[in-house]
Amino acid sequence: MTTDPDRGTSGSGLRRRLEQWGAFSVRTRITVAFVLVSAIALFSAGFFVFTIEVRAIERDVRAQIDQELAEFEQLAVRGFDETGSTFDDAASLLRVFMERNVPDDDELLIGYAGDRAAVISPTRYAETYSDPGTGLRDLIHRAVVPLLETGGAERIDDPEHGDVIVTVQPVDAQGSPGALVVVNFLADEYSELDSFIRTYAVLAILMLGAIAVLSSFQAGRLLRPVRTLRETAQSLSASDLSRRIPEQGNDDITDLTRTVNQMFDRLEQAFRTQREFLDDAGHELKTPLTIMSGHLELLDPHDPADVEATRELLLDETDRMSRLVHELILLAKLDRPDFLDPTDVEVAPLTTRVWEKCRALGPRSWVLDAAAETTSCLDEQRITQAMVQLAQNATKHTGEGDEIGIGSALIGDRVAFWVRDTGPGVGPEDKDVIFERFGRGRVAEGDEGFGLGLSIVHGIATAHEGTLTVDDEHPHGARFTLSLPLAGPHRKEDQPWPAS
Numbered sequence: 340m341t342t343d344p345d346r347g348t349s350g351s352g353l354r355r356r357l358e359q360w361g362a363f364s365v366r367t368r369i370t371v372a373f374v375l376v377s378a379i380a381l382f383s384a385g386f387f388v389f390t391i392e393v394r395a396i397e398r399d400v401r402a403q404i405d406q407e408l409a410e411f412e413q414l415a416v417r418g419f420d421e422t423g424s425t426f427d428d429a430a431s432l433l434r435v436f437m438e439r440n441v442p443d444d445d446e447l448l449i450g451y452a453g454d455r456a457a458v459i460s461p462t463r464y465a466e467t468y469s470d471p472g473t474g475l476r477d478l479i480h481r482a483v484v485p486l487l488e489t490g491g492a493e494r495i496d497d498p499e500h501g502d503v504i505v506t507v508q509p510v511d512a513q514g515s516p517g518a519l520v521v522v523n524f525l526a527d528e529y530s531e532l533d534s535f536i537r538t539y540a541v542l543a544i545l546m547l548g549a550i551a552v553l554s555s556f557q558a559g560r561l562l563r564p565v566r567t568l569r570e571t572a573q574s575l576s577a578s579d580l581s582r583r584i585p586e587q588g589n590d591d592i593t594d595l596t597r598t599v600n601q602m603f604d605r606l607e608q609a610f611r612t613q614r615e616f617l618d619d620a621g622h623e624l625k626t627p628l629t630i631m632s633g634h635l636e637l638l639d640p641h642d643p644a645d646v647e648a649t650r651e652l653l654l655d656e657t658d659r660m661s662r663l664v665h666e667l668i669l670l671a672k673l674d675r676p677d678f679l680d681p682t683d684v685e686v687a688p689l690t691t692r693v694w695e696k697c698r699a700l701g702p703r704s705w706v707l708d709a710a711a712e713t714t715s716c717l718d719e720q721r722i723t724q725a726m727v728q729l730a731q732n733a734t735k736h737t738g739e740g741d742e743i744g745i746g747s748a749l750i751g752d753r754v755a756f757w758v759r760d761t762g763p764g765v766g767p768e769d770k771d772v773i774f775e776r777f778g779r780g781r782v783a784e785g786d787e788g789f790g791l792g793l794s795i796v797h798g799i800a801t802a803h804e805g806t807l808t809v810d811d812e813h814p815h816g817a818r819f820t821l822s823l824p825l826a827g828p829h830r831k832e833d834q835p836w837p838a839s
């Protein structure tokens with residue numbers, strides 16, 4: 340038995356619908372959202388006005404009815420006409436009331452004597468009422484009869500005559516029962532409101548159309564840089580990273596464009612560095628390999644002396660190669676986030692230990708310049724490795740009897756480690772080159788190095804968020820200084836998300 344995971348619950352159906360919605364372009368989605376919000380606003384406004392108007396109509400009608408009833412009550416209580424005589428029966432009371440009362444245009448007054456309509460006011464609807472063909476008389480009569488004794492109001496919703504309110508006020512004039520019936524026709528008022536709402540609806544639809552066109556146009560305009568960005572990104576390849584997206588305007592999309600362009604800059608730079616690095620590494624490895632295969636080809640296997648000499652040479656070359664591979668691996672590791680394992684370290688004992696260790700590098704006059712009495716957050720092993728590397732260079736560039744000084748000092752919120760020597764120093768033209776990978780200076784000629792040592796030291800300093808600098812010593816010599824923040828490098832997971 341198989342089940343379709345997309346069916347089953349209505350939740351997954353909704354998700355699928357949302358996914359389909361996500362497949363539309365941002366431009367379409369913005370347009371639809373705009374139109375929807377506008378539609379809700381327009382509909383709410385219309386509905387609000389409609390409700391208020393209906394209330395106002397109903398209130399007016401109610402006031403009208405109340406006024407008629409009050410006037411009628413006044414007459415009935417006083418109970419006599421102008422001649423001074425009291426009314427004999429309900430019919431005459433009603434007749435007098437209607438003579439004195441001028442009802443509204445959309446109102447009809449009917450006087451009931453007993454359960455029959457006896458008098459009607461001469462208004463617009465009187466004729467319709469009297470014409471039996473219209474059925475209005477029967478309609479009203481049916482509503483009046485049950486209310487004749489109790490009084491009250493009834494609303495009739497008739498398709499032919501519209502909304503009608505029938506109000507009955509019973510009266511008893513000297514034992515003769517009757518009633519005043521006030522009939523209000525709402526059709527006129529409502530038809531006005533109807534035509535207003537219809538006009539509003541047509542206008543609202545036209546406006547929604549206009550909003551759709553405008554928002555689609557504007558969304559397209561705003562998103563154009565994003566489209567250009569996508570097209571440019573698609574056309575870029577690793578071999579050609581030189582294209583950039585044109586930066587226009589000064590809004591946040593321009594910011595995005597600028598950020599992406601900067602990213603391309605860094606990518607291009609990284610690719611170039613990597614290519615150069617591979618070139619250099621390949622070149623450096625090729626040389627010992629060529630030497631080795633050359634010697635092997637010329638080797639006379641039957642000559643023990645030749646075999647011995649070649650063996651020595653090959654061991655030497657493989658040794659060189661393995662040193663190079665070792666340094667390459669270290670360089671590759673430098674950019675990894677887990678390269679460092681920083682802990683709180685006492686700087687003074689560390690400096691002494693480094694000095695002790697370096698003394699074994701060669702017969703020089705090793706001086707412990709200073710040791711900072713402080714604690715710093717750093718990776719002890721990596722710093723020792725860097726200092727030994729610097730001391731090795733110093734040994735290489737000095738002779739017996741030269742002085743090499745090692746020390747550390749606290750400078751503000753940073754700790755500085757240095758190695759200084761009394762050798763020839765670094766020429767000004769070399770100062771930029773020597774920190775680069777495979778970068779070597781003038782003094783290195785004829786020496787075995789690869790030019791990777793200082794770039795490893797530089798990498799260790801950078802990983803600590805510190806710096807590596809070189810200065811001249813007087814009268815001659817070089818001083819290499821590692822300057823590290825006391826607090827140590829920021830841990831990646833400690834960094835808060837940047838605010839958007």
Ligand SMILES: Nc1ncnc2c1ncn2[C@@H]1O[C@H](COP(=O)(O)OP(=O)(O)O)[C@@H](O)[C@H]1O
Nearest residue numbers: 732733736764773779780783788789790792793
């Ligand atoms: N103590 C020093 N005195 C003078 N020059 C130095 C010293 N240390 C390094 N250099 C220069 O810096 C260059 C790069 O050093 P490094 O990266 O360790 O490579 P390598 O030692 O393999 O040549 C050296 O070739 C040398 O020219």
Ligand SMILES: [Mg+2]
Nearest residue numbers: 732788792793
């Ligand atoms: Mg070196």
